Amino acid sequence: MNIITVKDYDTMSKMAAGIIAAQINTKPDTVLGLATGSSPLGTYRNLIEMNQNGLVDFSKVVTFNLDEYCGLSRENPQSYYYFMMENLFKHVNIPKENIHIPNGLAKDTDEECKNYELQIKKANGVDLQLLGIGFNGHIGFNEPDDVFHNFTRRVKLTQSTIEANKRFFESADDVPRYAISMGIKTIMSARKIILVAGPEKREIIDKLREEVCTPQVPASILHYHPDCTVFWAEKE
Ligand code: F6R
Secondary structure, rough: OEEEEEEEEEHHHHHHHHHHHHHHHHHHEEEEEOOOOOOHHHHHHHHHHHHHHOOOOOOOEEEEOEEEEEOOOOOOOOOHHHHHHOOOOHHOOHHHHEEEEEOOOOOOOOOOOOOHHHHHOOOOOOEEEEEEOOOOOOOOOOOOOOOOOOOOOOOOOOOHHHHHHHHHOHHHHOOOOOEEEHHHHHHHOOOOOEEEEOOHHHHHHHHHHHOOOOOOOHHHHHHOOOOOEEEEEEOO
């Protein structure tokens, strides 16, 4: 794992967008794994600008998002589907049928998770996975635990994640308690990974620098990925 300290969030976002655009320009039918949250927002803004200026074409790109809250519909402004539409998809020329986000309203969650894995497999796996990181070291919604969980499944959110994400809801009580998340093995199977983190993530990034791999810090598994770069922005 390569940890690169970047001077600020804008620079980090430009670098991440540049890597994603280069990947798409090299392989137009790239399969992207995508994250929501405040960390990748700047990256998405840059990709939108590049797409609108004709510098990157999303017409053949296929995407799989990391996760979705259980119990929220796609129309719910707090759902990750809504977030992705507002902050990336509706501004670029990606065909709607190429977008994959777990269905938080699926009647049979296990079936939905199995199906999601199958769809990723059918797409021949993820070429480039973009990640954020939780204060507790989660990636996707793979929370600290005694073991690493391999595949896409329903997860119970930790109190720390509920607290961190309540800023998007009216209160902590409104934050869903469960989500569907890609597993650690799903994430690790991506051929290339980039993780973006703002200055507020200093403590957890320092933890990653210790190079200890433990399921109590799920992102620490990335030390074993052959092509993973972490961008940490020192300032806003
Ligand atoms: C979101 C996701 C999460 C976030 C993490 C950081 O799809 O998978 O792991 O990346 O919670 O969130 P922000 O970027 O909002 O600090």
